Amino acid sequence: MTLKEIAWLVDSSAYMSNTLKNHPDVFTIPLNIHFGLEQFVDGIDLTPEQLYDRIRNGTESIKTSQPSAGEFAVLYEKLSKEYDSIIAIHVSKSLSGTLSSSISGAQVAQVQVEFIDSLSLSAGITGLVEKGLQLQEEGLSYEDIAAKLREMTSKFRNYILIGNLTQLYKGGRLSSAQFYLGSLLKIKPIIQITPQGELKELDKVRSHKKALQYLINKAVEATDKDGLKHVYIMHANAEQQAIDLKEAILQQAPHLQFTIGEISTSLAVHAGEDTVALLWYL
Known part of the structure; x- marks a missing residue:
């Protein structure tokens, strides 16, 4: 055979x-x-x-x-x-x-x-x-x-917007004080997988709208500076949000191609619902 x-x-x-x-x-x-x-x-x-x-x-x-x-x-x-x-x-x-x-x-x-x-x-x-x-x-x-x-x-790049702090808190990645303050102040963490394959907090943004704009800016910047051609948008039960994010990026980078998909349940356990991520290779 x-x-x-x-x-x-x-x-x-x-x-x-x-x-x-x-x-x-x-x-x-x-x-x-x-x-x-x-x-x-x-x-x-x-x-x-x-x-x-x-x-x-x-x-x-x-x-x-x-x-x-x-x-x-x-x-x-x-x-x-x-x-x-x-x-x-x-x-x-x-x-x-x-x-x-x-x-x-x-x-x-x-x-x-x-x-x-x-x-x-x-x-x-x-x-x-x-x-x-x-x-x-x-x-x-x-x-x-x-x-x-x-x-x-x-050559991997990624920006992950945590949609809900609850699962990070339940999973032990936030203290009670961090969870309370983050929820009170409507803080949206942006995390990233480093070139060493480790997770780290990249930034904290006040309000969901500003956090989405942060992602948009990163994609547009990579398109202008690095000739980015294709972006994956991954989401955790937030398909419409992913579609809206794609459309917003296309307004400034009309030639970009996209793949939209949902993260696996094993990842959603850690990221939590409403998380959205941009991922690409240069």
């Missing part, structure tokens, strides 16, 4: 664009979501609507966990029988243990895999896989593709 060329593996923190969703060689391994003692599988037995309802009305703690090494091992054994090579691209190792679990799984299965730390999440992973598929069509070897994608991670 002739093996297929490259299997692409991502975790469920990735945004599954139409290109990825419909591609027969792209596979997803889900993260887990925990509500107290209950466990759900990201994207399988918990809908976004159910998640946001529990975030709004639930009192139990919410957290996520990576797939086990055993789950990865089973998948790698299967893929190795069907493909010549495997490239795995995962959420930043500074944000999750998923990459480490993936590496351990490949070692258990004794399968050779090219691992890439995306140093990002969501559409950051999407952009890498879409570029990798393009390079594959151009005839590059899987080792050369992986090398180029690792170089590409340094």
